[in-house]
Amino acid sequence: MKILIIEDEKELVSVTCKYLQKEDFVCEYAFSFFEAEDKLISYNYDIVILDINLPDGNGLELLKIIKKNTPDTGVLIVSAKNSLDDKLIGLDLGADDYITKPFHLAELNSRINSLIRRQKFEGNDNITFNEIEIDPKARTVKVNNSPVVLTKKEFHLLLYFITNKNRVLTKESIAEHLWGDSIDLVDNFDFIYTHMRNLRKKLKNEGATDYMQTIYGLGYKFGE
Amino acid sequence: MKLLQKTRRIYILYSIIIFIISSTIIYNILKNIITKRQDEKLLHDKEIIAQKIKYDYPLPIFDVEDYIAKNNVKDTMYFKDTLMYQIINGMENYELYRQLTSIETLQGKTYRIITRSSQVKNHEFVLAISLSVGVVILLLIITVYFINTIFTKRIWHPFYQNLNSLKNFSVEENKPIELEDSKIDEFKELNNSLTKLTEKLSSDFNNLKEFTENASHEMQTPLAIMQSKLEFLMQSENLIIEDQKLISAVYSASKRLSKLNKTLLMLSKIENQQYSQKESIVINKVINNQLNIFEDFIENKEINISKNLTLDVKVEANPMLFDMVISNLLGNAIKHNQNKGNIHITTCDIFITISNSGKPLNIPSDSLFERFKKESKSSESFGLGLAIVKKICDIYDWKISHSYSDNQHHFSIYF
Numbered sequence: 001m002k003i004l005i006i007e008d009e010k011e012l013v014s015v016t017c018k019y020l021q022k023e024d025f026v027c028e029y030a031f032s033f034f035e036a037e038d039k040l041i042s043y044n045y046d047i048v049i050l051d052i053n054l055p056d057g058n059g060l061e062l063l064k065i066i067k068k069n070t071p072d073t074g075v076l077i078v079s080a081k082n083s084l085d086d087k088l089i090g091l092d093l094g095a096d097d098y099i100t101k102p103f104h105l106a107e108l109n110s111r112i113n114s115l116i117r118r119q120k121f122e123g124n125d126n127i128t129f130n131e132i133e134i135d136p137k138a139r140t141v142k143v144n145n146s147p148v149v150l151t152k153k154e155f156h157l158l159l160y161f162i163t164n165k166n167r168v169l170t171k172e173s174i175a176e177h178l179w180g181d182s183i184d185l186v187d188n189f190d191f192i193y194t195h196m197r198n199l200r201k202k203l204k205n206e207g208a209t210d211y212m213q214t215i216y217g218l219g220y221k222f223g224e
Numbered sequence: 225m226k227l228l229q230k231t232r233r234i235y236i237l238y239s240i241i242i243f244i245i246s247s248t249i250i251y252n253i254l255k256n257i258i259t260k261r262q263d264e265k266l267l268h269d270k271e272i273i274a275q276k277i278k279y280d281y282p283l284p285i286f287d288v289e290d291y292i293a294k295n296n297v298k299d300t301m302y303f304k305d306t307l308m309y310q311i312i313n314g315m316e317n318y319e320l321y322r323q324l325t326s327i328e329t330l331q332g333k334t335y336r337i338i339t340r341s342s343q344v345k346n347h348e349f350v351l352a353i354s355l356s357v358g359v360v361i362l363l364l365i366i367t368v369y370f371i372n373t374i375f376t377k378r379i380w381h382p383f384y385q386n387l388n389s390l391k392n393f394s395v396e397e398n399k400p401i402e403l404e405d406s407k408i409d410e411f412k413e414l415n416n417s418l419t420k421l422t423e424k425l426s427s428d429f430n431n432l433k434e435f436t437e438n439a440s441h442e443m444q445t446p447l448a449i450m451q452s453k454l455e456f457l458m459q460s461e462n463l464i465i466e467d468q469k470l471i472s473a474v475y476s477a478s479k480r481l482s483k484l485n486k487t488l489l490m491l492s493k494i495e496n497q498q499y500s501q502k503e504s505i506v507i508n509k510v511i512n513n514q515l516n517i518f519e520d521f522i523e524n525k526e527i528n529i530s531k532n533l534t535l536d537v538k539v540e541a542n543p544m545l546f547d548m549v550i551s552n553l554l555g556n557a558i559k560h561n562q563n564k565g566n567i568h569i570t571t572c573d574i575f576i577t578i579s580n581s582g583k584p585l586n587i588p589s590d591s592l593f594e595r596f597k598k599e600s601k602s603s604e605s606f607g608l609g610l611a612i613v614k615k616i617c618d619i620y621d622w623k624i625s626h627s628y629s630d631n632q633h634h635f636s637i638y639f
Contacts (some may be wrong), residue, residue, distance in 0.1 A: 010501060034441070038489070039446045042482060069452075153520075168458040172479055179517065182551065188559070191520035216465055216473035218458050 031058030161222035
């Protein structure tokens with residue numbers, strides 16, 4: 001899962017980023033309205049953590065952009081202690097949750113996870129696709145109830161495919177989702193192929209149907 | 225040659241010439257005057273002697289007829305300088321005398337009257353006067369020299385000060401130039417012109433920067449729309465292979481364009497000093513971190529990584545920019561490597577070197593760091609990666625260099 005933190009306090013961003021990276025999230029950040037706007041236009045995120053008070057603009061404007069372009073993205077508003085108005089306006093504009101400064105990173109993590117559950121897994125703890133069952137919290141995958149050992153990248157690859165089932169995913173978007181925004185400076189995405197091959201092999205070995213299709217020239221698609 | 229040095233040299237040269245000429249003139253004038261006075265005195269003495277011979281007591285007669293007959297002496301009178309032998313205090317020496325020799329016929333007899341007077345005293349006199357005048361002139365020259373030096377320095381001080389600030393002026397720093405005021409009109413005019421010029425330069429530069437940044441920013445939106453619509457089109461069920469090929473071509477072209485755009489935006493952000501925050505960064509951490517990110521690429525090409533890292537080497541820089549430097553250098557080392565090639569990373573207090581196996585360049589080393597310089601025209605990259613690295617190095621005054629030896633490319637950054 002890829003998260004964008006929009007926040008002008010650099011120290012807070014760095015701490016939060018480190019924490020979330022440990023929790024296996026791909027973490028991107030923007031320190032200003034301008035930077036955030038650039039990022040939101042060019043990349044997709046699963047979750048955006050948005051501070052309303054930015055030095056060069058109102059975060060609520062960013063919220064409008066997010067909800068207009070990618071309604072699937074979960075937005076978590078970070079607000080100052082006594083600004084009830086911001087929270088209400090934010091929620092009215094389509095924010096999914098809010099958290100008040102100062103907050104515990106554990107609380108932030110829990111809110112993000114619950115947001116992901118609601119946004120991506122239809123409220124379930126586990127995601128099931130026919131014989132494949134994923135437990136995102138425990139990071140385990142079962143095929144016909146027998147566990148499959150996947151590497152971190154393979155796990156996130158599978159999760160990305162399942163949450164985007166029946167959609168053609170380009171190599172570029174897979175790479176951006178799993179490795180972060182800076183991966184687009186790389187010219188060659190062949191390395192994804194290795195992970196794809198291993199994932200397919202492991203699932204097949206446990207008796208799963210091969211749901212992955214290569215769409216000529218475009219990318220991959222997961223589905224029946 | 226410096227202005228001060230030049231004026232000083234000219235001054236000294238002409239002072240010496242003037243000093244020599246004036247001393248010679250003074251000496252000669254004095255000498256002439258004194259010799260004239262001495263000659264008058266000798267003449268006067270001779271006259272007295274002649275008077276004495278004529279009227280008082282004629283001197284004992286001795287025959288000079290022979291001499292006259294032989295030499296046909298006529299009445300004559302001449303001055304000359306002569307050396308006289310004498311013993312003073314038991315010491316033999318020659319002393320210079322002025323001598324008047326006069327041959328006169330007085331009362332029917334021919335006399336040779338020789339009067340002489342020592343020139344030593346006169347000489348000393350002339351020398352003493354010349355010397356004191358010389359010393360005065362010399363003192364004058366020296367004083368003028370020092371006064372001149374001090375005042376020239378003081379007068380030109382604002383000029384040098386301003387020259388220095390002009391040298392240190394960087395249009396990228398976005399600070400107005402600080403010039404020292406001067407009371408001299410020419411300098412005032414120069415300062416005014418310089419201030420105007422640098423202000424114009426700064427404003428042009430800022431406009432250009434703003435334009436680049438805004439243009440890149442504004443281009444993001446249409447590009448993103450293109451990409452998302454293409455991704456949407458990809459989802460359509462009844463695409464034939466030909467369509468997919470077309471969509472794929474347009475998609476990758478738009479991705480390339482947006483990548484170029486992002487890189488240019490990044491360059492202008494670096495130029496705009498948007499990453500001014502500095503931290504102390506442990507180099508090895510960054511390298512290992514980046515190696516993790518590139519793990520897949522390295523495995524894909526089966527590249528062998530060897531490291532020779534010095535522990536705990538730190539550098540002061542913006543963490544994001546430093547990440548970018550290492551990421552770009554490592555990315556290049558992987559991209560331009562052969563399959564089953566190798567990468568060697570060395571770090572120490574003063575430099576980092578990243579070496580990788582690969583074919584020699586067909587463009588000069590220096591131009592590697594220029595924008596849009598790349599080896600092959602067909603290559604997928606834009607040739608901006610190293611330009612970014614160079615830009616970052618410039619910000620922190622680091623020196624980056626490239627060399628090639630034994631089939632290895634070496635990129636080094638000296639802190």
